[in-house]
Amino acid sequence: MLDGYEMTVGLEIHVQLDTDTKIFCGCKNEFGAEPNHHTCPICLGLPGTLPVLNEKAVEYIVKAGLALNCEINTFSKFDRKNYFYADLPKAYQISQFDLPFCEDGHVMIQLEDETEMKIGITRIHLEEDAGKLNHAGEGIASSDSSLVDYNRVGTPLIEIVSEPDIHSPEQAIAYLKKIKSILEYIGVSDCDMSQGSMRADVNISVAPTGSDELGTRTELKNMNSFKAIEKALKYEPKRQIKVLESGGEIIQGTLTWDDEAGKTIPMRSKEEAHDYRYFPEPDLVPVIVEQEWVDGIEDSLPELPDARQKRYVEELGIPEYDAMVITADREMADFFEAVVKEHNDAKAISNWIMGDFSRLLNEESITIAEVKFKPADLAQMLKLMDEGTISSKIAKTVFEEMFATGKNPDTIVEEKGLKQISDTSELEKIIDQVIADNQSALEDYRGGNKNVFGFFIGQTMKATRGKANPGMVNKILKEKLEG
Amino acid sequence: MKINKETVEKVAHLARLEVSEDEKELFAHQLSDILDHAEKLNELDTEDIAPTAHALPIQNVFRKDEVRASLDREAVLANAPQKDEGMFKVPQIVD
Ligand SMILES: [Zn+2]
Numbered sequence: 011m012l013d014g015y016e017m018t019v020g021l022e023i024h025v026q027l028d029t030d031t032k033i034f035c036g037c038k039n040e041f042g043a044e045p046n047h048h049t050c051p052i053c054l055g056l057p058g059t060l061p062v063l064n065e066k067a068v069e070y071i072v073k074a075g076l077a078l079n080c081e082i083n084t085f086s087k088f089d090r091k092n093y094f095y096a097d098l099p100k101a102y103q104i105s106q107f108d109l110p111f112c113e114d115g116h117v118m119i120q121l122e123d124e125t126e127m128k129i130g131i132t133r134i135h136l137e138e139d140a141g142k143l144n145h146a147g148e149g150i151a152s153s154d155s156s157l158v159d160y161n162r163v164g165t166p167l168i169e170i171v172s173e174p175d176i177h178s179p180e181q182a183i184a185y186l187k188k189i190k191s192i193l194e195y196i197g198v199s200d201c202d203m204s205q206g207s208m209r210a211d212v213n214i215s216v217a218p219t220g221s222d223e224l225g226t227r228t229e230l231k232n233m234n235s236f237k238a239i240e241k242a243l244k245y246e247p248k249r250q251i252k253v254l255e256s257g258g259e260i261i262q263g264t265l266t267w268d269d270e271a272g273k274t275i276p277m278r279s280k281e282e283a284h285d286y287r288y289f290p291e292p293d294l295v296p297v298i299v300e301q302e303w304v305d306g307i308e309d310s311l312p313e314l315p316d317a318r319q320k321r322y323v324e325e326l327g328i329p330e331y332d333a334m335v336i337t338a339d340r341e342m343a344d345f346f347e348a349v350v351k352e353h354n355d356a357k358a359i360s361n362w363i364m365g366d367f368s369r370l371l372n373e374e375s376i377t378i379a380e381v382k383f384k385p386a387d388l389a390q391m392l393k394l395m396d397e398g399t400i401s402s403k404i405a406k407t408v409f410e411e412m413f414a415t416g417k418n419p420d421t422i423v424e425e426k427g428l429k430q431i432s433d434t435s436e437l438e439k440i441i442d443q444v445i446a447d448n449q450s451a452l453e454d455y456r457g458g459n460k461n462v463f464g465f466f467i468g469q470t471m472k473a474t475r476g477k478a479n480p481g482m483v484n485k486i487l488k489e490k491l492e493g
Numbered sequence: 494m495k496i497n498k499e500t501v502e503k504v505a506h507l508a509r510l511e512v513s514e515d516e517k518e519l520f521a522h523q524l525s526d527i528l529d530h531a532e533k534l535n536e537l538d539t540e541d542i543a544p545t546a547h548a549l550p551i552q553n554v555f556r557k558d559e560v561r562a563s564l565d566r567e568a569v570l571a572n573a574p575q576k577d578e579g580m581f582k583v584p585q586i587v588d
Contacts, residue, residue, distance in 0.1 A: 029558050036561025045579040046570065050563050066558035087546045094509060096583040109546070144580065157580035160569075285507060295554050296546045 015216045017247040018224050019176040023189055025168050025199045026139060026207040027070045032164035033138050034061030034104065039166070041205050045159035053164035055100030060293050067166040068111070070198040071136045072299060072307050074168055075112030077196045077314060078131055078189070082304050086111045088136075088291040096158050097141040105169075107288040110135035111299065117192065118316060119184040120334055129185045130173030139165035168198075174224060179243035183236055186210065187338065191315050195340045209234040214246045216254070225250070226260040230267050230274065242267045246274050318343055326356035332364055341378035345385055352389030355396075362388060366406065370413045382416025391419040403476050404428050432479040434486070440478070441486050444469045455491050466491065494528040496521050 032039050035052035052059045075082050089107035115131035141160040170189060176182050190201045190208060201208040215227035228246065233239045250260050265274040313321075315337045322333035337343045342363070349359045367388075371378070391408055394400045400408060400423060411422045423429055431437060444466060445452055455462040470483050501520050505512045512520065566579055575582035 031558050031560050036556070036559060037563045038560050044566075046566050046581075048563050049566075049569050050561075054564075054569065062554060062556040064558050065555035068555070085546075092507075096581075143583075154585045155575075156583050156585070157577055158583055159580050287507065290546060292548070294547075295549055296552050298552045 012216065012247055012251060014219055015247070015251050016177055016219045016221075017214060017216050017243075018174045018227075019172075019178075019182045019243060020174055020213040020227070021170075021172045021176065021182065021185065022211040022213075023170040023172075023186065024139075024209050024211075025074075025170065025189075025193055025201060027067055027166040027168060028197070028199050029064055029066045029070065029166055031064060033064050033067050033136070033166035034164055037164065039164075040161075041207070043161055045157075046161060048161045049163070053099070054160060055163075061104065063294060063297070064166065067136060068297060068299070069307060070166070071111045071134060071168050072304060073196050073311065074170075074193060074198050075115065075134050076304070076308050077192050077311060078112070078115040078117060078134065078170070080112035080115030080131060080134060082112055082299055083109060084299055084301075085109060085296060086299065087296040088294045089288045090291050091137075091286045091288055093286060095140070096156060097143050097163075099141065099160060099163060103138060103140065104291055104294070105137035105288075106135035109296075111297075117185065117188045119181065119188050121180060121184060124330070127175075127181065127184075129175045129181070129188075132171040132173050134168050134170050137167050137169060139163065139167045179240050182212070182243055183240050186236060186239070188315075191338045191340075195312055195314055197312075203234045203236070206234055210239065212239060212242065214243065214250070215260070216247045216250045225254075226262050228260065228262065228274070229264050231264055233267065238267055238269050241269070241272060242274060245272065249274065315340075315343075322356075326350065328356050328360045332360045336360060336363060339378070345378050345381075348385035349388045352386050353392050355392060358392055359388070362392075362409065366409050367413075370410070381413070383412040383418070387412055387418050394419055394423065398432055398479060399423065399430055400428055401430050401476065401478075401480055403471075403480075404430065407476075428477060430479050431474055431477050432482060434482065437478060437482055437486055438490075440473050441466075441470055441483070441490055444473055445490060452491065456493065463487070463491070494525060494532060496524040496528065500524075 026039075027033075029039050031037060032048075032053055035050050037048045037050050037053055040048060052061055072082055086106065087109050088104050090102040091105045091107075092102045094101050110133045112134035113132070115134070116128050117131070119127050119129055121127060139162050141158055141163045144157040144159065172185065176185060193199050193208075194201050199207055203209065210233050211229060211231050212233055213227045213229040215225035217223060217225040228250070230239075230242055230246075233242070246265070253260060261276075264277045266277050267273075268275050318337040319330075319333040322328050322337065323330055326333075328336075336346050346359060346363050349363075350356050353359060371381070388409075391400075391405060391412065394408075395402060395405050400419075407426075408419050408422050408428060411417065411426070412419060415422075417425075431440075448466070448469065451462050451465055455466075466487050467480075467483060470478055470487065471480075498517050498521055501512065501517045501524065505517075570576045570579070570581065573581045
């Protein structure tokens with residue numbers, strides 16, 4: 011907590027759109043290609059070339075705008091943002107200044123204390139990405155030269171600008187995750203932060219609690235990990251407060267986050283303070299997005315995470331929290347629903363998905379798409395449990411085996427001899443032996459130490475390698491011990 | 494509108510242009526004249542005229558999202574003053 015102060019966070023999230031080609035030319039929009047293989051006279055900014063807008067990029071930004079509850083502007087245009095930097099071959103970026111495609115949106119976020127909060131979205135505009143600088147040596151400051159790869163120039167980019175509604179690191183991360191989840195659902199971007207297809211400029215200010223005005227802000231550019239953003243948001247407000255408390259002033263400017271040192275460092279730059287001299291882009295004509303086009307795109311939207319979460323709670327009866335976690339990831343939710351189609355116990359399915367399934371996914375760091383078993387296999391495993399063929403304890407073993415090998419549960423139970431022992435006479439025989447082997451414990455029990463009961467259960471389970479039907483063991487043991 | 498020497502210096506810096514002292518004086522005059530000339534447009538009554546976003550009266554010029562051949566990298570780098578590892582080599586960026 012920040013004693014006597016409130017922090018305000020603004021996020022500008024940049025997301026690369028998953029089109030086949032770049033925004034203004036037919037070069038491939040692809041991550042990881044050999045340097046400068048996807049370039050042409052247009053994206054290299056050679057004199058005399060003209061950009062032509064990729065229709066798909068417009069469709070995708072409108073789709074994003076609708077999914078993020080924005081107003082879609084009928085009339086949009088592009089503008090030039092002028093600055094010199096080696097990653098920008100034209101020395102201007104085609105962006106949008108006063109008439110972006112989308113405005114006035116919002117998303118709902120859920121916090122750990124189960125409260126819900128609305129975060130406003132000021133605008134979403136469409137622009138082109140810049141190239142990539144590869145720095146020789148230790149980093150940008152210490153190398154005497156840089157190598158420039160222009161493959162990324164012209165990748166369609168949307169910038170989502172938040173309203174100053176965010177006041178804690180937790181809210182910021184929940185907001186980022188929500189945006190990521192929604193954009194993945196609608197399929198306009200893979201939002202892969204490690205590859206830079208989603209990154210954020212984070213601006214941070216503090217002001218005395220209750221103050222109407224925001225404090226002077228500092229900005230962290232191109233942050234591409236939730237962890238680093240969270241750490242920076244915990245550090246920077248405290249640093250600012252310390253400066254203010256000691257009578258100093260916050261200097262507006264760009265900082266970099268030093269993850270190793272765990273602190274923000276001012277960035278030295280020759281670049282003039284923002285003087286981008288925007289003007290309307292003469293090489294591109296305006297775009298009119300007719301209502302009919304918007305309606306068509308709206309019809310193509312899938313069920314979004316919030317709606318899905320609500321449906322899971324209301325129709326499938328799973329807890330709000332489980333529904334939120336499962337629906338945050340579309341692949342996870344699709345998997346869950348595929349199991350629900352085959353098996354009617356949604357709560358049991360969500361327990362397995364939230365529990366062992368998520369744990370193993372994390373441990374092996376693989377995605378749902380890489381999982382070896384099918385949703386129907388999990389349904390079948392649950393059926394085996396319901397029928398009493400396997401105990402819940404054995405089910406854990408079966409599940410781990412399914413996860414490791416992709417074999418179906420019937421085969422695993424068969425091959426490993428995991429079938430539950432539910433035959434009364436067989437169990438009685440085993441239990442008689444357990445009691446015969448533990449006479450002193452039996453005397454303890456009959457002498458009034460009922461705690462020994464658990465010991466007998468354990469011994470019986472051990473003797474059957476966990477395969478004994480627990481309900482039946484309980485019943486038979488009780489009878490025999492009471493004598 | 495009067496453009497002074499400082500404005501000329503700032504604009505020149507933003508455009509990365511080197512200008513001599515004499516040129517600064519000259520350009521200050523010339524730029525002031527150009528702005529004065531453009532200022533005349535403000536005499537027109539534009540109350541009922543929609544803002545112009547583009548000189549051409551057309552909209553929605555699109556291309557389909559279809560891949561077209563890129564340039565050969567050799568051609569891309571042919572005129573680069575310096576290159577390395579298939580990339581353009583440029584001087585240090587931050588001081
Ligand atoms: Zn190109």
